[in-house]
Amino acid sequence: MLSPEDLSAFAISLRLAAVTTLILLLLASPLAWWLSQTRSRFRSIIEALVALPLVLPPTVLGFYLLLGLSPTGPFAGALETLGIDRLAFSFQGLVLGSVIYSLPFVVQPLQNSFYALGKRPLEVAATLGAGPLHRFIHVVLPLSKLGYLTAAVLGFAHTLGEFGVVLMIGGNIPGETHVVSIAIYDHVEALEYSQAHWLSAALLALSFIVLLVVYSTNKHFTLVRS
């Protein structure tokens, strides 16, 4: 069965995924909206930057984060004035890493969903006197429900399964940065296959149940858009 240590790893992973998803939804909404509407020439640059984690080995991302976040790194001074003494080897550090790592998985479904809306509903709303914020809250959000669901599921799942970045910047501190994917790896390394099984099966079941609930409550739901 699961040891207290495994349970704590599980809890940390869930917390990490939840916090990351929440931050990402808040962050990605304006970003994806801007990307879907703008005709700025900076759009391609921003899109490429957002998509980088899709193609970059997570260890590379982790490596640069490690350098950037270390107490002697370039952002150390800025972090200190913000009252954050250390990001590397901390839960906050993991959140930051996960936000960057999972960004494209949240931005892209939202961006697609905003594109798919077309201009018309917004034009109608504007001619009925709705300002930009009112249009976003009362037209864009409700019509992008499925996009948000896809974004949340993908963001959550990717953070949950994250390994490389965590390995580089997490430091594997029990109760703080010891997440479930690392715990499985450690068990396998130590030839504790039965415990690896329990954790893996729990993740498998969790993922399946989440998808089952989402698919059965949303008939047009799709994770992959053509």
Added chain:
Amino acid sequence: MIDVDVQLDRGSFRLQADFEVPGKGVTGIFGASGSGKTTLLRAVAGLEEGARGQISVNDSVWLSRDADIPVHRRKVAYVFQEASLFPHLNVEGNLLFGRTRVNELVHQFDLEEVISLLGLKDLLHRDPESLSGGEKQRVAIGRALLSKPSLLLMDEPLSGLDHGSRKSLMLFLEKTIQSLEIPVLYVSHSSDEIARLAANLVLMKDGLVSAYGAIAEVLVQVDSPFATSEEAFTVLECRVGEGEDLHISHIHSRGGETLRISKVRHGVGMPVRLRIQARDVSLCLTRPLHSSILNILPATVRALSRQVENGHRTVKLDIAGDNVLARVSEYSCQQLTICPGLELFAQIKSAALVT
């Protein structure tokens, strides 16, 4: 007063629209497809980026050299060709969407009025996707009216509908939009819709306004691209007369001429409008006897179009003070030596009652 002078460049297309129409009543914007009607309407609403020039509606300036009021502050409502209802709201939610702009108390009162006017009572809790095309468009019109605009824009609201719904929605439009306190700009390429609804007319061709003004005056400018086209028509303001023969009603023009048309239900003395297509009017130098054509009226030629289009000229006639256009072949014009001042007879093959 609606005063528009806008320019807009879209690749190879250039809109350059300059017109002035009264700040009340329905103004038809008429022209072939691709003539820029919709672009003009969108520019007035503020939906076209890059529109320059000036737009003012009853003293509020929407566009000028130093102001470009955003769409949601223009107090404009737009009925699109496709009803474009919000799919996430039911009919009631759609109707109430514009309420942000409106004082709640005023709103409550008008909601019931609009619901009964447009016959929406039984639809309130339905989803847009369950409505027919005509029902959707009625909701869209109701939604636009409830947002209390100071200008209503309608872009071919009937063109996407089947014949039946078009006919019944037309009746709704005649009841509602002509009696509104606010001005309406109504885009259409259907002469029937324009003849029924519009008091004023803006004619568009190739992105330019070719004529504008009161409908009866604009339609009879013989050299306008409209008057020389096959679509040319004129409207006569008339009253239903007393006489009545077999299935026929007598209609009196303002100058006292009597026209006979298929029996109408309107009561005696009611004002009606007749639409006469220029191609349905032919000319004779002497009064034809023994003709099956019901309406043969004495007329005086006032003008001829300078251009010959497809072998035809447009002739402007004066029939007891009203102007009517006739589309006559150039050959006939020469045979009959038609020239201004000539007195002859106009045979009107058909005249449609439009109100």
